[in-house]
Amino acid sequence: MYKDKILNLLRSSHSTFLSGEELARKTGISRTMVWKYIKSLEQEGFEIEAVPSQGYRIVVSPDRLRQPDIKKGLKTKRIGREIILLPEIHSTNAFAMERANEGAYEGIVVIAELQTKGRGRLGRTWISPPGNIYCSIVVRPQIPLHKAPLVTLMGAVAVAATVKQACGLNAGIKWPNDILLSGKKVCGLLTEMSAEQDRIRHIVLGIGINVNMHLDALPAEVRMQTTTLAAETGCSIDRTMLVRELLRSMDARYLDFLHDPASMLDEWRKLNVTTGRRVVVSGAGETLSGTARDIDNEGRLVLMLDDGARRTVAAGDVTIMKE
Ligand code: BTN
Secondary structure: OHHHHHHHHHHHOOOOOEOHHHHHHHHOOOHHHHHHHHHHHHHOOOEEEEEOOOEEEEEEOOOOOOHHHHHOOOOOOOOOOOEEEEOOEOOHHHHHHHHHHOOOOOOOEEEEOOEOOOEOHHHOEOOOOOOOEEEEEEEOOOOOHHHOHHHHHHHHHHHHHHHHHHHOOOOEEEOOOEEEEOOEEEEEEEEEEEEOOOOEEEEEEEEEEOOOOOHHHOOHHHHOOEOOHHHHHOOOOOHHHHHHHHHHHHHHHHHHHHHOOOOOHHHHHHHEOOOOOEEEEEOOOOOEEEEEEEEOOOOOEEEEEOOOOEEEEOOOEEEEOOO
């Protein structure tokens, strides 16, 4: 695509001017066409300085994801074979679920700049302003139905590893799938599934990572418990780099997962901040207090209740008690 070639040339000139003639020669198109693509880049939000005797240079790049930038040299095998990038959508999970119901193949990724009806766990809303990552991945693992929750745990491990690799931050996982930094939530995962009696048709793994948004975009009660990668590192994060790392991390773990669904449990245990802590678990029709002991091979939380009884919990909201 000529527009991407022009963008790449401007980016690699590192703010020195490139003449229209040079851009035309290097891309093999006319100077008028170069000018048209420059205008189109400006419409995407790039600020491009044009000086008659010198040419063009990028002054400001928008914090906006572009599909060619995400895909360039991305060597994932399964996840991200097709990437749908949308400026706005009701919910990437809902959209991905529709595509999956229509037969979309495994590994398709839907990413949006913002969501108008983002879905959270337990029927909650996921407030989704611009500046973050909203991503849903369709997978079709041939595993027994009762092992499906492990997909979410695998996703959480992949996100925590991405945060470490891309930002150098040590994220913790709160069971089942909240990613925390400094005790505050930086990412949530929502897994939605279509299944027959004993067979998974497809799973949509939805990931919402708080990256560059202003925390005042959130209601006060949520803001207190929320953080962003930008707030934790003190600088704005390159979301393209982050998405690419996420897809790589997810791809590697998913291929291992297909081989052995329990293969990531040790990594999950190392990253988790839940086990060994006193917790209150709510949401499954009852509230349980006790000590989180471990997770079992199906990803359920093993609790020792205050009366000494042992309980496993498949779903719920965990509050970690201060000791
Ligand atoms: C949670 O409640 O912690 C889960 C939040 C999951 C949010 C993500 S954002 C991308 C995907 N699309 C949605 O509608 N939800 C998930």
